[in-house]
Amino acid sequence: DSGVTQTPKHLITATGQRVTLRCSPRSGDLSVYWYQQSLDQGLQFLIQYYNGEERAKGNILERFSAQQFPDLHSELNLSSLELGDSALYFCASSVTPWAGEGTDTQYFGPGTRLTVL
Amino acid sequence: SQQGEEDPQALSIQEGENATMNCSYKTSINNLQWYRQNSGRGLVHLILIRSNEREKHSGRLRVTLDTSKKSSSLLITASRAADTASYFCATDFGNEKLTFGTGTRLTIIP
Numbered sequence: 001d002s003g004v005t006q007t008p009k010h011l012i013t014a015t016g017q018r019v020t021l022r023c024s025p026r027s028g029d030l031s032v033y034w035y036q037q038s039l040d041q042g043l044q045f046l047i048q049y050y051n052g053e054e055r056a057k058g059n060i061l062e063r064f065s066a067q068q069f070p071d072l073h074s075e076l077n078l079s080s081l082e083l084g085d086s087a088l089y090f091c092a093s094s095v096t097p098w099a100g101e102g103t104d105t106q107y108f109g110p111g112t113r114l115t116v117l
Numbered sequence: 118s119q120q121g122e123e124d125p126q127a128l129s130i131q132e133g134e135n136a137t138m139n140c141s142y143k144t145s146i147n148n149l150q151w152y153r154q155n156s157g158r159g160l161v162h163l164i165l166i167r168s169n170e171r172e173k174h175s176g177r178l179r180v181t182l183d184t185s186k187k188s189s190s191l192l193i194t195a196s197r198a199a200d201t202a203s204y205f206c207a208t209d210f211g212n213e214k215l216t217f218g219t220g221t222r223l224t225i226i227p
Contacts (some may be wrong), residue, residue, distance in 0.1 A: 043160075043205065043217040056214045062120060062224060071131070103148065103209035108159035 003027065004109035012115045018079040021112045025093030027070055031055070032074040033094075033106060034066055038087040047097050049074055050096070081116045088113050121149075121206045121218035129224040136193040137223040140206030141186075147209040149182060149189050154203045154220070163204075180195075193223075201225045 001024035013019055023031050029032060033049075037061075045058035049068035063081075064086040069075045088111045094104040120176070130136050145226040148167045152160040166173045166182045166189065173180045179192040193200055203222045207215040 002161070004159070027127065035217075042219050045214050048214055056212065058214065088157070092160075098213055102217055103150075103213055104161075105150065105162050105165055106215065107162065108152075110159045111157075113157070 002107040002109065004091060004093050006089075006105050006109035006112050008112060009110065010113050011067075012032075013081060014117055015081055015083060017081050017116075018077065019081065019114065021076040021078070021089050021091075021114075023074045023076070023091030023093075023109060025074070025091075026107055029093035029095050029107070030072065031067055031094045031096055031104070032072070033092040034060075034074070034076050035090040035092065036087045038084075041087075043090075046076070055090065078114070083116050086114055086116045093104060121175045121208050121216065123204070123218045123221040124205060125221060126219070127222045128198060129226060132198055132225050132227050133197055134196055136196050136225075138191050138204055138223070140189045140191070140208075140218055142189075142206075142208045142211055142218075143187065147191070147211050148173055149180075149209070149213065151178075151180060151189075151191050152205045152207060153218075154205065155201075160205065161183070171210070196225045198225050198227050 005024045031050045037043045046060040048056040066076045090111045091109045092106040124139045150165045151163040177194045182189045203220045205220045206218045
């Protein structure tokens, strides 16, 4: 158990709908990352927050947005869902985005499996 | 793409044998990390090696890094059935985020 929690575990919804995925980082971690894992694209970095502020953006679609709240939990909002959005969505956390001379170790949650029908 | 690439894509070995998987990348890195993922589960951090390090050990794991060849290898010695998983290298290109490779799917045959 990494200490990172994600809810829900599974989500089944229809095209065009909007969903919210939630993540609670490990106690003491200030940085949260969101990833999408699909069979054809592999593990793709979406976005990163540090202490409530957006820190880095990856391959995140405009239909997707995220935020990190004062209590450090984070939510990933996916809207106007398409079939191709079906994937595993992971949240990870770290103490800080950096550790000495490089990126800090990230601790992953169990993921949310999103199925868009 | 900066994405690292693991080689081989899939590997099957007998329990007790050693497993070696490789990761290649294209540009300079700050560090390289290896993660394990059991089917459909979250990734678990295994080991981090910095650009100024050449080798690191953790239990049955041995990681090497050759920055001149832009490659790293992960060796798992005395493999066990529980080692069956996908293994990913993740590279830090200095932009405070990790770029994950395509993964090696390791199967340990009892």
